[in-house]
Amino acid sequence: MYYRLLLKAAITIAAVAGFSLPAAAQATGYDPMRPVMPLPGASAQPEGNPEFDGLIDGPGAEETFYMCSACHSIALVRQQRLTDARWDYLWRWMIEEQGMADGGEELRETILSYLKKHYSSER
Numbered sequence: 001m002y003y004r005l006l007l008k009a010a011i012t013i014a015a016v017a018g019f020s021l022p023a024a025a026q027a028t029g030y031d032p033m034r035p036v037m038p039l040p041g042a043s044a045q046p047e048g049n050p051e052f053d054g055l056i057d058g059p060g061a062e063e064t065f066y067m068c069s070a071c072h073s074i075a076l077v078r079q080q081r082l083t084d085a086r087w088d089y090l091w092r093w094m095i096e097e098q099g100m101a102d103g104g105e106e107l108r109e110t111i112l113s114y115l116k117k118h119y120s121s122e123r
């Protein structure tokens, strides 16, 4: 029993201390948005279509991929669970503040329906 307590203490200390990144990694453009290394045998992209950088398959996935990967990683999209209103807002923000092309009403509808269906906090 004693050794199990010791082991538990060691694990707790390691977890609290954390594992600091080597200084070299931080100096050479360390990117916190980069996906962490998958465990051996685990898929790097457990869900979604690898052709579309892991977006969940469905109507609108392709449009979303091409529209939204122009400026940043699709991971930024995939990791979100936003309200419908927040997606509407972000669409306008991306156009008005970031210079995203306004693809028109049909494209807007396609992509926002897709995002609200698959990356919403409301369903």
Ligand code: HEC
Residues within 6 Å of the ligand: 064, 067, 068, 069, 070, 071, 072, 076, 077, 080, 090, 094, 098, 099, 100, 101, 111, 115
């Ligand atoms: C014209 C360039 C551009 C395009 C195209 C674009 N974005 Fe962005 N997006 C940005 C910028 C710039 C940011 C801010 C990144 C940052 O936080 O530094 C951003 C941030 C985001 C964020 C994070 C917002 C937050 O609250 O932190 C989400 C989600 C997002 N974009 C989704 C999308 C989606 C979905 C699309 C496609 C419909 C898209 N973006 C297309 C430029 C763009």
